[in-house]
Amino acid sequence: LSLVAVSACADVRHPTSPTAAADTAGNFARLSQRAANGPRFDLDANGQFVNANIEVTQGSYLTFEVESTDNGWCDTVYLGGVLSGTLFTSVGPGWCGKPQPVTIGPVATGGTYTIVTENSRFWARIGFPGSARVRSMFNGGSYRVYIEDSDDGDFNDIVLIVTVRQPELALTCGTVAGQELTKPVSGQAIDVPITRGDTLSCEARSLNRERGPAWSRGWRFNGKAREDGDTESNVWRGVMVQSGVIEVKAHTGLRRDPGAGEETLRATVTVTNRDWSGRSPFIHAETVRNRTDSDPRTALPAEVRFAHHLGHVRFRASKNYDPGDDRPPEPTAEIRGGPNNGLFYYRDLTFPVYAPIVLNDDAMARGSAFYNAQVEESNNSINFGTVYCPRPYVVGDLRAHVLKHEEKHVEVFQTARAFALADSIRAWETRVDSLGDADMVDAYFTEWERTLQLAVAESRRVVDGKGSPFRTAFSWRGRPCTLRNVFGADLVNDGEN
């Protein structure tokens, strides 16, 4: 809601007038009555004009005129006032003259505009304080306030005319979902919130079909001229990562003619941070079969010598396991097109991890060398105090025990990474670079290695550490037991033990 203070001042030379203006006869709206889409005039207790309320939409233009139409008994009128803090005045040409109309706009925000008289000045000029009466009418977009300063009842001593011209142009911006805008914001000066990485589409539109389409030029973002695509397009679209002000000059018409009422439309885009809380860090773990043709450093051997030959987990920067796609995910992206054209940003800070849990199913199968290395189900499975796991255990619960152990690695890894990554995500969310992403990629993978190493080390400490309850443990019928490796020795975790 903005306040408009208008003073329509009259130097009254002739306090009375013989006739009423023809255009007002019979057309006065009742005071205090709101015409359809028109102003509401408020009166005081004595029926005196206090103010007029006019509802306008954002981007509208208000033209104020004041005149004295009292034939033969003209007044000298002035026009002045304040609209949204800006003083406007228009000095009349003299006695019986008509001041130059004053047009203000586009108004920054829509709402109800209140036109008030500056009472002291107004009444002082009229000279008959307390006696002025007002009538008004709405006619084709103009609001007229007829002010009577005497008792002749012609209501044409002073006529205040307020013409509201609806905006002809609007800048409409919104986030693109598919081909549609979600919750578009429209106006000539708009605020557009958007989440970093989302695509923004702004379009200069004509709101007056009769006048023709919009013609745009001079798109700018934070003062920098558009460099991508057609600079005279009505649309500017692209991924947003940095806040700023989008500007475009536009006009309506049947042809491009910048001189014909070109206006500057603005959108203040506020980029907000992405919410990583529900997505960080992404990890995809799944159980896969041991593959001898996989990474030679990860394939599990047929000769099970250590407990960790029964299963392990591998962590790599990837969203999924695709042997044909060995690249880690691109951490950065370059924005192609739109106000943030050419900027690099971190597309993903979640460091997606693929964690295949590899189980040595061949070794844990009946008849394998590992199976055969175990004692049979018999009474002699206890040797010198050591209870050995029998063969049925190898093809029974062993797989579940190994899987549980590996899943614990993943669980601890996940927790450790989330902790290590929190600072990075906070620091990197807003980072952009216009010159290239080499430093950003280096930073990303440096951090990747740091957190990966930390997380894996933590998982080893927690899961494989001596005394850890999660350390690979074998049990048969509720009692701890020991397995043998294929070479007849007791099975230990690995060579590091």
Added chain:
Amino acid sequence: MTKMIRNPFAVVLVCASALSLVPVQSSAQDQGANPLMVKHRNDCRLAAQVLIIGEPHTKRDWARGYIANCEDEGPSAIVQEWRRVPADTAAVVQLMRASTAIRDMRIYEQVRSVAVDRSRADVVRVGAMHVLDSYVDPHHAGWFESRPPADRQVRRVYPANAVLAHAAYTNGPARLVGSVREPVLQLLQQIAAARQVEPVTVWYAAAALAKRLEYQRGR
């Protein structure tokens, strides 16, 4: 047989194997040792023999795999195998597994020389570089991630970034002392920098492995 006689390692190994078999079996019987252990020791000797003298050649594939379990006999045989492993991915992969399963200074020195030897096949050199990488950190993996793009149009080198939760290895008799991170990184950087003369599969793998080490160190 002619080939075996020409090889001085063969004579030594065959004699050593023959002499050692009897006492091991005897000891096993005396102590009630697990026959699997006895078999394992004999198999290690056999695998080493096959790799060093090349006979019987029908057991070559088996020997390349089995030697990974033999930390005593393995290093010498693995060193020998690195000298002549053909440009065959399966063979190199087997040798890599054995070399990473046993950490030994002799293997380390040998794979260093193979990695920079431009007369060797690309896959052999790449395999050697991966072994060096594993000697820096046995939890590293990344065989696939160190391959250049299929179209060989390298726009960016990605670090080999796979990590293993477990590293099941044993130490050989000639243990590595201290970290080999810096010398390995320097070697990889040297290969990675020679893009004009090195095949893309070689320099890319070196760059991918080096990047990880650089990132770990913190740039």
